Amino acid sequence: MALRRAKNSIHAGLAPARPRAPTVAIESLDGFGWGLIGASTIAREYMVDAIRRSGGRPLSVMSHDGARAAGFARDLDIPDSCSDLDALLADRRIGAVYISSTNTQHRHQVLAAAAAGKHVLCDKPLATRSTDALKMVRACEKAGVVLAVNHHLRSSPVHQTMQRMIAAGEIGAVRSLMIVHAGYLRPVLQSWRIKDAAEGGIYLDLSVHDIDLASFLLEQTPVTAVALGAGVALGSNTVHDHAMYALKMSGGTFVQVHESFVTPDVESQVVALGSEGALIAAGTLAQRSTGTLMRRVNGRNESIPLRANDLYADTVEQFLGAIAGTGSPRATGRDGLAALAGAEAVGKAASTGRAAAVKRHE
Numbered sequence: 001m002a003l004r005r006a007k008n009s010i011h012a013g014l015a016p017a018r019p020r021a022p023t024v025a026i027e028s029l030d031g032f033g034w035g036l037i038g039a040s041t042i043a044r045e046y047m048v049d050a051i052r053r054s055g056g057r058p059l060s061v062m063s064h065d066g067a068r069a070a071g072f073a074r075d076l077d078i079p080d081s082c083s084d085l086d087a088l089l090a091d092r093r094i095g096a097v098y099i100s101s102t103n104t105q106h107r108h109q110v111l112a113a114a115a116a117g118k119h120v121l122c123d124k125p126l127a128t129r130s131t132d133a134l135k136m137v138r139a140c141e142k143a144g145v146v147l148a149v150n151h152h153l154r155s156s157p158v159h160q161t162m163q164r165m166i167a168a169g170e171i172g173a174v175r176s177l178m179i180v181h182a183g184y185l186r187p188v189l190q191s192w193r194i195k196d197a198a199e200g201g202i203y204l205d206l207s208v209h210d211i212d213l214a215s216f217l218l219e220q221t222p223v224t225a226v227a228l229g230a231g232v233a234l235g236s237n238t239v240h241d242h243a244m245y246a247l248k249m250s251g252g253t254f255v256q257v258h259e260s261f262v263t264p265d266v267e268s269q270v271v272a273l274g275s276e277g278a279l280i281a282a283g284t285l286a287q288r289s290t291g292t293l294m295r296r297v298n299g300r301n302e303s304i305p306l307r308a309n310d311l312y313a314d315t316v317e318q319f320l321g322a323i324a325g326t327g328s329p330r331a332t333g334r335d336g337l338a339a340l341a342g343a344e345a346v347g348k349a350a351s352t353g354r355a356a357a358v359k360r361h362e
C-alpha cells in the first residue's frame, strides 16, 4: 500500500493527531485490524472492499441485532460479529473502527472508540449537532487517536485537480462556486433519511458533503447562509428533500448549491468561476470515481484528462497514513465539524427564511 503525504485538509496547518496509546503495534499497516460499527449499506457496498484494498483486515462487525451482524459477517467473509459495542472495542486486534451506523449513533460510538484508544474513521455527518461534533473532536485529540470523516468527494481526482488549479491561481480569483448535487434517493435508502429532521433530511445527508467540498476546493470556510428548502415528495414540512442555498465563504467567495433527493436524471456539476477562467466538473458527485473536468479560458474549452481511482480506498489510505504519522486524513474531524456547522446554518436559514451565521467552533 502506497501511503501518500496529504496536505489538502483545510486544517492542514494543525498537526495530525498522533497515536499516544495505540491498542496494536503499528510496525506495518498491512493486515491492520478493523472493527465495523454498523451493518450498513455503505459498509456492505463499498467500505469493506475499500478497507481490504488498502491492506486492512475487517475483523468484526457490530449491529444492534446480533443475527443481522452474523449475516453481514457471513456475507462479507468477516471472521467475527457482535451486538455489543464494548465487546468490539475490547478486541485488542482491532486498531481502528469504521462507523457507519445511523447518524444519531455516531456521537456515543466515536466517544466510546476514543476512550478505548481506537482510531476512528466516521461516516458523515460526524454528528447531528455541531456542539456534539466538537466534543467528539476534542475527545479524539485528548485520547491521541486519529479522527477522520468519510467525506470521500475530496478523494476524486477531478476535485483534487480542481483544488490544485485553484490554489495555483490558474483561473485567477475564484468569485463563485456552483454545485448541483441532485438525483432520486434509492428506495433502499428511503428510511431514517426521510423520517426525522433530527437524524435525516437533505442537510445532514448532502449539504455536509457539498459544504465540505466547497471548503476543500476554495480553502475557505462557510460564514453565512441563505436558503430555501422543502419536503416536496419524500420528505415533509420538517424533513426537507429539496434545497437551494447560497453561502458566503471566509475568503469572500460565493457558493451556490442545488440539492435534491427527488429529481431523477440530473448530472452533477461543480463549476468554479474565476477572474481569469472557469473550471467545469460534470458527473463527479458520486460514490465511484466518475466525471470530467474542463477548463475554459479566453472563450476556449480545454478537456483535462484524469485517471479514475477508488474514492473510498483513497480515503482509507489517507487515514492509515495519518495513523502512521506520515500524513493527514483527507477530511479531519475538524473538517467534518466545519461542514456540519455549515449544514446547520443552511437548515436554520431554510426553516426561518432568514440569513444564518455559521457557528464557529474552536
Ligand code: NDP
Pocket: 037, 038, 039, 040, 041, 042, 043, 062, 063, 064, 065, 068, 100, 101, 102, 103, 123, 124, 125, 150, 151, 152, 189, 191, 205, 287
Ligand atoms: P443504512 O440505512 O443502510 O444503515 C444504517 C444502519 O441502519 C445500519 O448500521 C443498521 O443498524 C441499520 N439497518 C440497515 N439496514 C437494515 C435492515 N435491513 N434492517 C434493520 N436495520 C438496518 O445506511 P447507509 O449505509 O445509507 O448510511 C450509513 C451511514 O453512512 C450514515 O451516517 C450515512 O450518512 C453515511 N453514508 C455516507 C456515504 C458517503 O459517501 N460517505 C454514502 C452513504 C451513507 P445496525 O448496524 O445496528 O444493524
